[in-house]
Amino acid sequence: xxxxxxxxxxxxxxxxxxxxxxxxxxxxxxxxxxxxxxxxxxxxxxxxxxxxxxxxxxxxxxxxxxxxxxxxxxxxxxxxxxxxxxxxxxxxxxxxxxxxxxxxxxxxxxxxxxxxxxxxxxxxxxxxxxxxxxxxxxxxxxxxxxxxxxxxxxxxxxxxxxxxxxxxxxxxxxxxxxxxxxxxxxxxxxxxxxxxxxxxxxxxxxxxxxxxxxxxx
Numbered sequence: 198x199x200x201x202x203x204x205x206x207x208x209x210x211x212x213x214x215x216x217x218x219x220x221x222x223x224x225x226x227x228x229x230x231x232x233x234x235x236x237x238x239x240x241x242x243x244x245x246x247x248x249x250x251x252x253x254x255x256x257x258x259x260x261x262x263x264x265x266x267x268x269x270x271x272x273x274x275x276x277x278x279x280x281x282x283x284x285x286x287x288x289x290x291x292x293x294x295x296x297x298x299x300x301x302x303x304x305x306x307x308x309x310x311x312x313x314x315x316x317x318x319x320x321x322x323x324x325x326x327x328x329x330x331x332x333x334x335x336x337x338x339x340x341x342x343x344x345x346x347x348x349x350x351x352x353x354x355x356x357x358x359x360x361x362x363x364x365x366x367x368x369x370x371x372x373x374x375x376x377x378x379x380x381x382x383x384x385x386x387x388x389x390x391x392x393x394x395x396x397x398x399x400x401x402x403x404x405x406x407x408x409x410x411x412x413x414x
Contacts, residue, residue: 210366227242228274287325297410306331308333308348332354345377385403
């Protein structure tokens with residue numbers, strides 16, 4: 198499959214897409230929630246990775262992310278995740294894909310449900326902090342994925358129209374958020390967990406960035 202339709206921008210998720218970090222996020226949420234008296238486990242948390250804390254906390258802890266308890270849990274989750282970050286690795290072909298897209302003259306914008314305080318660390322660990330300058334995070338919008346806010350913000354940052362952009366992500370939340378913003382999405386299996394059936398609304402499904410790049414070259 199060649200580069201699909203006339204593209205001017207590619208919107209990129211990070212967790213599970215460019216960095217193999219979804220399991221670490223799961224671990225960090227479980228630990229933070231349990232420390233604050235919320236009984237949960239990985240089986241409950243893992244399906245929600247890809248959403249922001251604004252969605253996860255009401256579902257699991259029955260609190261708002263803006264409440265004192267919600268803020269405390271989120272802060273602890275971030276701290277635990279930082280201890281796990283040094284062990285994480287980029288997904289296969291992440292840097293090569295980003296380099297290729299830059300060579301095509303495309304605008305690249307990060308569109309993630311992670312908080313702004315995490316984005317730089319995530320990109321650095323993925324080995325991509327020197328390649329992608331434009332970023333949007335959950336801190337830039339009122340609601341995280343699967344709401345379309347982050348994708349729309351990324352489009353604005355790229356100064357691109359929805360029909361000339363594509364989203365690359367690894368969860369149904371990426372695909373839904375993109376679709377609600379009028380943007381087509383490519384799904385990667387590198388995030389783990391999700392079946393192809395769950396990712397069926399993507400225009401293409403590839404194993405990882407390396408496989409996507411191979412299909413475009």
